[in-house]
Amino acid sequence: MQAYLIEFGNFMLRWLHVIAAIAWIGESIYFVMLDNGLKTPKDENCRKKGVFGEMWAVHGGGFYHNQKYATSPEKLPDDLHWSFWKAYTTWLSGFALFIILYMVNPGFYLVNPNSNWEWAANLTGWQANILALAFLLLGWVVYNEMCKRISPNMERDGLLSIGVAVMMVVVAYLSTQMFSGRAAFLLTGAVMATAMSANVFFWIIPGQRRMVKAMKAGETPNPLDGKRGKQRSVHNTYFTLPVVLLMISNHYSFAYTHEYAWVLMTLFIFAGALIRQYFVLMHAGKIQPAYPVVGVALILVAFWIAMPSQATSSNAQLEGSGPDITEVTALVNQHCVACHSQSPTQPGFSAPPAGVVYDSIEQILLQKERTQQVVQSGYMPLGNMTNMTDEERAVIQAWSE
Ligand code: HEC
Numbered sequence: 001m002q003a004y005l006i007e008f009g010n011f012m013l014r015w016l017h018v019i020a021a022i023a024w025i026g027e028s029i030y031f032v033m034l035d036n037g038l039k040t041p042k043d044e045n046c047r048k049k050g051v052f053g054e055m056w057a058v059h060g061g062g063f064y065h066n067q068k069y070a071t072s073p074e075k076l077p078d079d080l081h082w083s084f085w086k087a088y089t090t091w092l093s094g095f096a097l098f099i100i101l102y103m104v105n106p107g108f109y110l111v112n113p114n115s116n117w118e119w120a121a122n123l124t125g126w127q128a129n130i131l132a133l134a135f136l137l138l139g140w141v142v143y144n145e146m147c148k149r150i151s152p153n154m155e156r157d158g159l160l161s162i163g164v165a166v167m168m169v170v171v172a173y174l175s176t177q178m179f180s181g182r183a184a185f186l187l188t189g190a191v192m193a194t195a196m197s198a199n200v201f202f203w204i205i206p207g208q209r210r211m212v213k214a215m216k217a218g219e220t221p222n223p224l225d226g227k228r229g230k231q232r233s234v235h236n237t238y239f240t241l242p243v244v245l246l247m248i249s250n251h252y253s254f255a256y257t258h259e260y261a262w263v264l265m266t267l268f269i270f271a272g273a274l275i276r277q278y279f280v281l282m283h284a285g286k287i288q289p290a291y292p293v294v295g296v297a298l299i300l301v302a303f304w305i306a307m308p309s310q311a312t313s314s315n316a317q318l319e320g321s322g323p324d325i326t327e328v329t330a331l332v333n334q335h336c337v338a339c340h341s342q343s344p345t346q347p348g349f350s351a352p353p354a355g356v357v358y359d360s361i362e363q364i365l366l367q368k369e370r371t372q373q374v375v376q377s378g379y380m381p382l383g384n385m386t387n388m389t390d391e392e393r394a395v396i397q398a399w400s401e
Pocket residue numbers: 182250251252253254332335336337338339340346353354356370371374375380381382385386388
Protein backbone atom coordinates (compact mmCIF):
# COMPACT_ATOMS: atom_id res chain seq x y z
CA MET A 1 0.00 0.00 0.00
CA GLN A 2 2.81 2.42 0.91
CA ALA A 3 4.61 1.82 -2.39
CA TYR A 4 1.36 2.42 -4.24
CA LEU A 5 0.71 5.66 -2.33
CA ILE A 6 4.17 6.95 -3.18
CA GLU A 7 3.70 5.95 -6.80
CA PHE A 8 0.32 7.69 -7.05
CA GLY A 9 1.63 10.81 -5.30
CA ASN A 10 4.60 10.83 -7.66
CA PHE A 11 2.25 10.68 -10.67
CA MET A 12 0.09 13.60 -9.48
CA LEU A 13 3.10 15.72 -8.42
CA ARG A 14 4.72 15.18 -11.79
CA TRP A 15 1.54 16.42 -13.44
CA LEU A 16 1.55 19.57 -11.31
CA HIS A 17 5.27 20.08 -11.89
CA VAL A 18 5.01 19.83 -15.67
CA ILE A 19 1.98 22.14 -15.84
CA ALA A 20 3.59 24.78 -13.62
CA ALA A 21 6.82 24.55 -15.63
CA ILE A 22 4.99 24.93 -18.94
CA ALA A 23 3.16 27.99 -17.63
CA TRP A 24 6.35 29.54 -16.23
CA ILE A 25 8.66 28.82 -19.13
CA GLY A 26 5.96 29.69 -21.62
CA GLU A 27 5.47 33.08 -20.04
CA SER A 28 9.20 33.64 -19.75
CA ILE A 29 9.74 32.80 -23.43
CA TYR A 30 6.83 35.04 -24.34
CA PHE A 31 8.27 38.03 -22.49
CA VAL A 32 11.75 37.57 -23.96
CA MET A 33 10.12 37.46 -27.39
CA LEU A 34 8.07 40.56 -26.58
CA ASP A 35 11.07 42.47 -25.28
CA ASN A 36 13.18 41.64 -28.33
CA GLY A 37 10.37 42.24 -30.79
CA LEU A 38 9.41 45.75 -29.64
CA LYS A 39 9.31 48.49 -32.29
CA THR A 40 9.51 52.22 -31.68
CA PRO A 41 5.92 53.52 -31.60
CA LYS A 42 4.88 55.47 -34.70
CA ASP A 43 2.47 57.61 -32.72
CA GLU A 44 4.29 60.67 -31.35
CA ASN A 45 1.89 61.10 -28.41
CA CYS A 46 2.77 57.62 -27.33
CA ARG A 47 6.48 58.39 -27.38
CA LYS A 48 5.86 61.58 -25.38
CA LYS A 49 4.15 59.52 -22.70
CA GLY A 50 7.40 57.57 -22.31
CA VAL A 51 6.55 54.48 -24.39
CA PHE A 52 9.76 53.37 -26.07
CA GLY A 53 8.58 50.14 -27.70
CA GLU A 54 5.38 48.43 -28.75
CA MET A 55 4.16 45.26 -30.34
CA TRP A 56 0.95 44.49 -32.16
CA ALA A 57 -0.14 40.88 -32.21
CA VAL A 58 -3.09 38.79 -33.26
CA HIS A 59 -3.90 35.74 -31.16
CA GLY A 60 -6.95 33.64 -30.36
CA GLY A 61 -9.22 35.75 -32.51
CA GLY A 62 -8.27 39.10 -31.04
CA PHE A 63 -5.79 41.94 -31.47
CA TYR A 64 -3.32 42.88 -28.76
CA HIS A 65 -1.26 46.00 -28.33
CA ASN A 66 1.63 45.80 -25.84
CA GLN A 67 3.66 48.84 -24.87
CA LYS A 68 6.86 49.04 -22.87
CA TYR A 69 7.84 52.18 -20.97
CA ALA A 70 11.46 53.28 -20.97
CA THR A 71 11.44 53.97 -17.24
CA SER A 72 8.01 54.17 -15.71
CA PRO A 73 4.54 55.32 -16.76
CA GLU A 74 3.23 58.60 -15.38
CA LYS A 75 0.88 56.78 -13.10
CA LEU A 76 1.10 53.16 -12.03
CA PRO A 77 -2.18 51.22 -12.22
CA ASP A 78 -3.24 49.33 -9.08
CA ASP A 79 -3.89 46.02 -10.83
CA LEU A 80 -0.41 45.22 -12.12
CA HIS A 81 0.01 41.61 -13.26
CA TRP A 82 2.89 39.90 -11.46
CA SER A 83 4.50 36.58 -12.34
CA PHE A 84 6.06 34.57 -9.59
CA TRP A 85 3.78 31.76 -8.39
CA LYS A 86 4.45 29.71 -11.49
CA ALA A 87 8.18 29.80 -10.75
CA TYR A 88 7.71 28.93 -7.09
CA THR A 89 5.21 26.15 -7.80
CA THR A 90 7.60 24.63 -10.33
CA TRP A 91 10.46 24.59 -7.86
CA LEU A 92 8.41 23.38 -4.89
CA SER A 93 6.74 20.56 -6.83
CA GLY A 94 10.09 19.61 -8.37
CA PHE A 95 11.73 19.47 -4.98
CA ALA A 96 8.87 17.35 -3.60
CA LEU A 97 9.32 14.97 -6.53
CA PHE A 98 13.03 14.77 -5.83
CA ILE A 99 12.29 13.75 -2.24
CA ILE A 100 9.80 11.05 -3.28
CA LEU A 101 11.85 9.71 -6.17
CA TYR A 102 15.38 9.91 -4.85
CA MET A 103 15.67 10.84 -1.20
CA VAL A 104 13.25 8.17 0.07
CA ASN A 105 15.54 5.52 -1.41
CA PRO A 106 18.96 7.13 -1.71
CA GLY A 107 20.89 3.84 -1.59
CA PHE A 108 19.29 2.84 -4.91
CA TYR A 109 18.82 6.15 -6.62
CA LEU A 110 21.52 8.57 -5.49
CA VAL A 111 24.61 6.56 -4.61
CA ASN A 112 26.88 5.65 -7.51
CA PRO A 113 28.48 2.30 -6.61
CA ASN A 114 30.68 2.51 -9.74
CA SER A 115 32.11 5.94 -8.95
CA ASN A 116 35.81 6.49 -9.58
CA TRP A 117 35.89 8.18 -6.20
CA GLU A 118 35.92 5.58 -3.47
CA TRP A 119 34.35 7.81 -0.83
CA ALA A 120 31.43 8.55 -3.16
CA ALA A 121 30.89 4.86 -3.98
CA ASN A 122 30.67 4.10 -0.25
CA LEU A 123 28.28 6.84 0.84
CA THR A 124 25.41 5.80 3.08
CA GLY A 125 21.91 6.83 2.06
CA TRP A 126 21.79 9.70 4.51
CA GLN A 127 25.17 11.01 3.47
CA ALA A 128 24.07 10.92 -0.16
CA ASN A 129 20.89 12.83 0.71
CA ILE A 130 22.84 15.52 2.53
CA LEU A 131 25.40 15.71 -0.27
CA ALA A 132 22.61 16.19 -2.83
CA LEU A 133 21.05 19.02 -0.83
CA ALA A 134 24.44 20.66 -0.34
CA PHE A 135 25.10 20.32 -4.05
CA LEU A 136 21.90 22.22 -4.91
CA LEU A 137 22.54 24.90 -2.30
CA LEU A 138 26.18 25.40 -3.26
CA GLY A 139 25.24 25.59 -6.92
CA TRP A 140 23.07 28.60 -6.17
CA VAL A 141 25.62 30.22 -3.81
CA VAL A 142 28.46 29.93 -6.34
CA TYR A 143 26.34 31.16 -9.25
CA ASN A 144 24.96 34.07 -7.23
CA GLU A 145 28.39 35.11 -5.97
CA MET A 146 29.74 34.96 -9.53
CA CYS A 147 26.98 37.31 -10.71
CA LYS A 148 27.63 39.70 -7.83
CA ARG A 149 31.40 39.73 -8.19
CA ILE A 150 31.99 39.49 -11.92
CA SER A 151 29.27 41.84 -13.12
CA PRO A 152 27.82 43.75 -10.14
CA ASN A 153 26.58 46.65 -12.25
CA MET A 154 25.78 44.51 -15.30
CA GLU A 155 28.85 45.91 -17.07
CA ARG A 156 30.62 42.60 -17.68
CA ASP A 157 27.74 40.30 -18.54
CA GLY A 158 29.68 38.66 -21.40
CA LEU A 159 32.44 37.55 -19.06
CA LEU A 160 29.81 36.41 -16.57
CA SER A 161 28.17 34.18 -19.20
CA ILE A 162 31.51 32.47 -19.79
CA GLY A 163 31.85 32.01 -16.02
CA VAL A 164 28.39 30.43 -15.79
CA ALA A 165 29.18 28.12 -18.74
CA VAL A 166 32.41 26.94 -17.06
CA MET A 167 30.54 26.45 -13.82
CA MET A 168 28.03 24.18 -15.56
CA VAL A 169 30.81 21.98 -16.97
CA VAL A 170 32.17 21.59 -13.43
CA VAL A 171 28.69 20.84 -12.06
CA ALA A 172 28.15 18.18 -14.76
CA TYR A 173 31.50 16.58 -13.98
CA LEU A 174 31.13 16.59 -10.19
CA SER A 175 27.55 15.30 -10.30
CA THR A 176 28.46 12.26 -12.41
CA GLN A 177 31.32 11.41 -10.06
CA MET A 178 29.31 11.81 -6.86
CA PHE A 179 25.87 10.48 -7.84
CA SER A 180 24.36 7.69 -9.91
CA GLY A 181 23.97 8.68 -13.56
CA ARG A 182 20.25 9.26 -13.53
CA ALA A 183 20.47 11.42 -10.39
CA ALA A 184 23.50 13.26 -11.83
CA PHE A 185 21.54 14.42 -14.88
CA LEU A 186 18.60 15.40 -12.72
CA LEU A 187 20.73 17.25 -10.15
CA THR A 188 22.64 19.17 -12.82
CA GLY A 189 19.28 20.27 -14.23
CA ALA A 190 18.11 21.05 -10.71
CA VAL A 191 21.15 23.27 -10.06
CA MET A 192 20.10 25.39 -13.05
CA ALA A 193 16.40 25.23 -12.19
CA THR A 194 17.13 26.25 -8.60
CA ALA A 195 19.19 29.20 -9.83
CA MET A 196 16.26 30.16 -12.10
CA SER A 197 13.70 30.10 -9.28
CA ALA A 198 16.06 31.76 -6.83
CA ASN A 199 16.72 34.50 -9.40
CA VAL A 200 12.99 35.18 -9.38
CA PHE A 201 12.68 34.91 -5.60
CA PHE A 202 15.77 36.81 -4.44
CA TRP A 203 16.36 39.34 -7.22
CA ILE A 204 13.72 39.81 -9.88
CA ILE A 205 10.63 40.08 -7.66
CA PRO A 206 12.26 42.07 -4.79
CA GLY A 207 13.77 44.45 -7.39
CA GLN A 208 10.37 44.96 -8.98
CA ARG A 209 8.81 45.57 -5.57
CA ARG A 210 11.40 48.27 -4.85
CA MET A 211 10.71 49.86 -8.23
CA VAL A 212 6.95 49.91 -7.63
CA LYS A 213 7.42 51.28 -4.13
CA ALA A 214 9.65 54.09 -5.38
CA MET A 215 7.16 55.01 -8.11
CA LYS A 216 4.28 55.05 -5.66
CA ALA A 217 6.32 57.39 -3.42
CA GLY A 218 6.86 59.67 -6.40
CA GLU A 219 10.58 58.85 -6.61
CA THR A 220 12.60 57.58 -9.56
CA PRO A 221 13.28 53.85 -9.22
CA ASN A 222 16.90 52.73 -9.00
CA PRO A 223 17.78 51.71 -12.60
CA LEU A 224 20.09 48.97 -11.24
CA ASP A 225 17.05 47.06 -9.98
CA GLY A 226 15.64 46.95 -13.49
CA LYS A 227 18.97 46.05 -15.07
CA ARG A 228 19.68 43.32 -12.56
CA GLY A 229 16.22 41.83 -13.05
CA LYS A 230 16.95 41.79 -16.77
CA GLN A 231 20.39 40.19 -16.30
CA ARG A 232 18.95 37.35 -14.23
CA SER A 233 16.01 36.81 -16.52
CA VAL A 234 18.36 36.62 -19.51
CA HIS A 235 20.28 33.86 -17.67
CA ASN A 236 16.99 32.12 -17.02
CA THR A 237 16.13 32.11 -20.69
CA TYR A 238 19.41 30.35 -21.60
CA PHE A 239 18.86 27.81 -18.83
CA THR A 240 15.38 26.82 -20.00
CA LEU A 241 16.14 24.43 -22.87
CA PRO A 242 18.99 22.59 -21.11
CA VAL A 243 16.90 22.24 -17.94
CA VAL A 244 13.97 20.73 -19.83
CA LEU A 245 16.29 18.23 -21.51
CA LEU A 246 17.91 17.17 -18.23
CA MET A 247 14.50 16.86 -16.54
CA ILE A 248 13.19 14.48 -19.20
CA SER A 249 16.44 12.46 -19.31
CA ASN A 250 15.40 9.93 -16.67
CA HIS A 251 14.58 7.09 -19.05
CA TYR A 252 17.52 7.49 -21.39
CA SER A 253 20.07 5.37 -19.62
CA PHE A 254 22.35 5.18 -22.69
CA ALA A 255 23.23 8.81 -21.92
CA TYR A 256 23.48 8.92 -18.15
CA THR A 257 25.19 5.57 -17.65
CA HIS A 258 27.87 6.37 -20.21
CA GLU A 259 31.48 6.55 -19.08
CA TYR A 260 31.58 10.14 -20.37
CA ALA A 261 28.09 11.07 -19.20
CA TRP A 262 29.35 14.47 -18.05
CA VAL A 263 30.69 15.24 -21.54
CA LEU A 264 27.34 14.26 -23.07
CA MET A 265 25.57 16.45 -20.54
CA THR A 266 27.88 19.39 -21.30
CA LEU A 267 27.26 19.00 -25.05
CA PHE A 268 23.48 18.93 -24.51
CA ILE A 269 23.58 21.99 -22.23
CA PHE A 270 25.58 24.06 -24.73
CA ALA A 271 23.43 22.86 -27.63
CA GLY A 272 20.29 23.98 -25.76
CA ALA A 273 21.73 27.40 -24.96
CA LEU A 274 22.87 27.94 -28.56
CA ILE A 275 19.51 26.95 -29.98
CA ARG A 276 17.81 29.31 -27.54
CA GLN A 277 20.17 32.07 -28.67
CA TYR A 278 18.93 31.65 -32.23
CA PHE A 279 15.33 32.31 -31.17
CA VAL A 280 16.28 35.23 -28.92
CA LEU A 281 18.04 36.91 -31.87
CA MET A 282 15.33 35.93 -34.31
CA HIS A 283 12.72 37.84 -32.29
CA ALA A 284 14.97 40.87 -32.53
CA GLY A 285 14.88 40.46 -36.32
CA LYS A 286 18.37 38.92 -36.64
CA ILE A 287 18.57 35.55 -38.34
CA GLN A 288 21.82 33.80 -37.44
CA PRO A 289 21.66 30.13 -38.42
CA ALA A 290 25.22 29.53 -37.19
CA TYR A 291 23.89 29.12 -33.64
CA PRO A 292 21.51 26.21 -34.25
CA VAL A 293 23.97 24.67 -36.73
CA VAL A 294 26.67 24.54 -34.04
CA GLY A 295 24.02 23.38 -31.54
CA VAL A 296 22.98 20.49 -33.76
CA ALA A 297 26.66 19.68 -34.43
CA LEU A 298 27.17 19.32 -30.66
CA ILE A 299 24.19 16.96 -30.48
CA LEU A 300 25.73 14.89 -33.31
CA VAL A 301 29.00 14.72 -31.38
CA ALA A 302 27.01 13.43 -28.39
CA PHE A 303 25.31 10.87 -30.66
CA TRP A 304 28.71 9.67 -31.86
CA ILE A 305 30.20 9.47 -28.36
CA ALA A 306 27.23 7.54 -26.94
CA MET A 307 26.97 5.08 -29.85
CA PRO A 308 27.15 1.53 -28.42
CA SER A 309 30.07 -0.60 -29.55
CA GLN A 310 29.00 -3.82 -31.21
CA ALA A 311 32.33 -5.62 -30.72
CA THR A 312 31.42 -7.97 -27.87
CA SER A 313 28.21 -9.48 -29.11
CA SER A 314 29.27 -9.78 -32.75
CA ASN A 315 32.48 -11.63 -31.75
CA ALA A 316 30.45 -14.16 -29.85
CA GLN A 317 28.10 -14.47 -32.80
CA LEU A 318 30.99 -15.16 -35.19
CA GLU A 319 32.34 -17.93 -33.03
CA GLY A 320 28.85 -19.25 -32.36
CA SER A 321 29.88 -19.71 -28.75
CA GLY A 322 27.55 -17.29 -26.97
CA PRO A 323 25.76 -18.51 -23.86
CA ASP A 324 22.29 -19.86 -24.56
CA ILE A 325 19.00 -18.45 -23.36
CA THR A 326 18.69 -20.82 -20.37
CA GLU A 327 21.88 -19.44 -18.88
CA VAL A 328 20.73 -15.87 -19.49
CA THR A 329 17.26 -16.58 -18.06
CA ALA A 330 18.79 -18.00 -14.89
CA LEU A 331 20.86 -14.83 -14.41
CA VAL A 332 17.89 -12.57 -15.08
CA ASN A 333 15.74 -14.52 -12.61
CA GLN A 334 18.45 -14.27 -10.00
CA HIS A 335 19.32 -10.59 -10.47
CA CYS A 336 16.42 -8.76 -12.05
CA VAL A 337 13.01 -10.33 -11.57
CA ALA A 338 12.53 -9.28 -7.94
CA CYS A 339 11.90 -5.79 -9.36
CA HIS A 340 11.19 -6.39 -13.05
CA SER A 341 8.09 -8.51 -12.77
CA GLN A 342 4.41 -7.78 -13.31
CA SER A 343 4.11 -8.18 -9.53
CA PRO A 344 7.50 -7.34 -8.02
CA THR A 345 8.52 -9.05 -4.80
CA GLN A 346 11.10 -6.37 -3.93
CA PRO A 347 9.69 -4.17 -1.12
CA GLY A 348 9.00 -0.63 -2.29
CA PHE A 349 7.99 -1.63 -5.82
CA SER A 350 4.32 -1.83 -6.74
CA ALA A 351 4.79 -2.16 -10.51
CA PRO A 352 7.66 -3.13 -12.84
CA PRO A 353 10.11 -0.19 -12.94
CA ALA A 354 10.36 1.59 -16.30
CA GLY A 355 7.76 -0.93 -17.54
CA VAL A 356 10.53 -3.50 -18.01
CA VAL A 357 9.23 -7.04 -17.29
CA TYR A 358 11.26 -10.27 -17.45
CA ASP A 359 8.58 -12.80 -16.51
CA SER A 360 8.87 -14.92 -19.65
CA ILE A 361 11.59 -15.95 -22.11
CA GLU A 362 9.80 -13.96 -24.84
CA GLN A 363 9.97 -10.83 -22.72
CA ILE A 364 13.67 -11.41 -22.05
CA LEU A 365 14.41 -11.95 -25.75
CA LEU A 366 12.45 -8.89 -26.74
CA GLN A 367 14.64 -6.59 -24.64
CA LYS A 368 18.05 -8.03 -25.38
CA GLU A 369 19.78 -4.85 -26.50
CA ARG A 370 18.40 -2.71 -23.70
CA THR A 371 19.28 -5.38 -21.15
CA GLN A 372 22.86 -5.68 -22.39
CA GLN A 373 23.29 -1.94 -22.34
CA VAL A 374 22.15 -1.41 -18.73
CA VAL A 375 24.07 -4.44 -17.47
CA GLN A 376 27.28 -3.47 -19.25
CA SER A 377 27.15 0.09 -17.96
CA GLY A 378 26.64 -1.22 -14.43
CA TYR A 379 23.38 0.71 -14.07
CA MET A 380 21.44 -2.50 -13.44
CA PRO A 381 20.82 -4.26 -11.13
CA LEU A 382 19.95 -0.99 -9.43
CA GLY A 383 22.59 -0.08 -6.84
CA ASN A 384 23.97 -3.56 -7.63
CA MET A 385 21.62 -4.73 -4.92
CA THR A 386 21.90 -8.38 -5.95
CA ASN A 387 25.72 -8.25 -6.22
CA MET A 388 26.03 -9.18 -9.87
CA THR A 389 29.63 -10.14 -10.63
CA ASP A 390 31.72 -9.06 -13.61
CA GLU A 391 31.72 -12.65 -14.90
CA GLU A 392 27.92 -12.69 -14.85
CA ARG A 393 27.84 -9.36 -16.68
CA ALA A 394 30.17 -10.81 -19.31
CA VAL A 395 27.71 -13.67 -19.88
CA ILE A 396 24.87 -11.21 -20.57
CA GLN A 397 27.21 -9.28 -22.87
CA ALA A 398 28.22 -12.34 -24.87
CA TRP A 399 24.64 -13.56 -25.28
CA SER A 400 23.73 -13.72 -28.94
CA GLU A 401 20.41 -14.71 -30.53
C1 HEC B 1 16.15 -3.16 -6.98
C2 HEC B 1 15.29 -3.21 -8.11
C3 HEC B 1 15.88 -3.47 -9.47
C4 HEC B 1 16.64 -4.55 -9.86
C5 HEC B 1 17.12 -5.72 -9.00
C6 HEC B 1 16.88 -4.38 -11.26
N1 HEC B 1 16.30 -3.22 -11.71
FE1 HEC B 1 16.24 -2.56 -13.62
N2 HEC B 1 15.26 -0.90 -13.02
C7 HEC B 1 14.91 -0.60 -11.73
C8 HEC B 1 14.34 0.71 -11.68
C9 HEC B 1 13.82 1.44 -10.46
C10 HEC B 1 14.37 1.20 -13.00
C11 HEC B 1 13.84 2.53 -13.48
C12 HEC B 1 14.96 3.50 -13.55
C13 HEC B 1 14.74 4.44 -14.66
O1 HEC B 1 13.61 4.89 -14.83
O2 HEC B 1 15.73 4.71 -15.34
C14 HEC B 1 14.94 0.16 -13.81
C15 HEC B 1 15.11 0.28 -15.19
C16 HEC B 1 15.58 -0.74 -15.98
C17 HEC B 1 15.63 -0.69 -17.42
C18 HEC B 1 15.18 0.44 -18.29
C19 HEC B 1 16.29 1.44 -18.38
C20 HEC B 1 16.01 2.48 -19.41
O3 HEC B 1 16.83 2.63 -20.30
O4 HEC B 1 14.97 3.12 -19.31
C21 HEC B 1 16.17 -1.86 -17.84
C22 HEC B 1 16.42 -2.31 -19.27
C23 HEC B 1 16.46 -2.64 -16.65
N3 HEC B 1 16.09 -1.93 -15.55
C24 HEC B 1 17.04 -3.88 -16.67
C25 HEC B 1 17.41 -4.56 -15.53
C26 HEC B 1 18.18 -5.78 -15.57
C27 HEC B 1 18.66 -6.48 -16.82
C28 HEC B 1 18.33 -6.19 -14.27
C29 HEC B 1 19.08 -7.37 -13.76
C30 HEC B 1 20.43 -7.56 -14.24
C31 HEC B 1 17.68 -5.19 -13.42
N4 HEC B 1 17.15 -4.24 -14.23
C32 HEC B 1 17.60 -5.25 -12.04
C33 HEC B 1 15.02 -1.44 -10.63
C34 HEC B 1 15.70 -2.65 -10.63
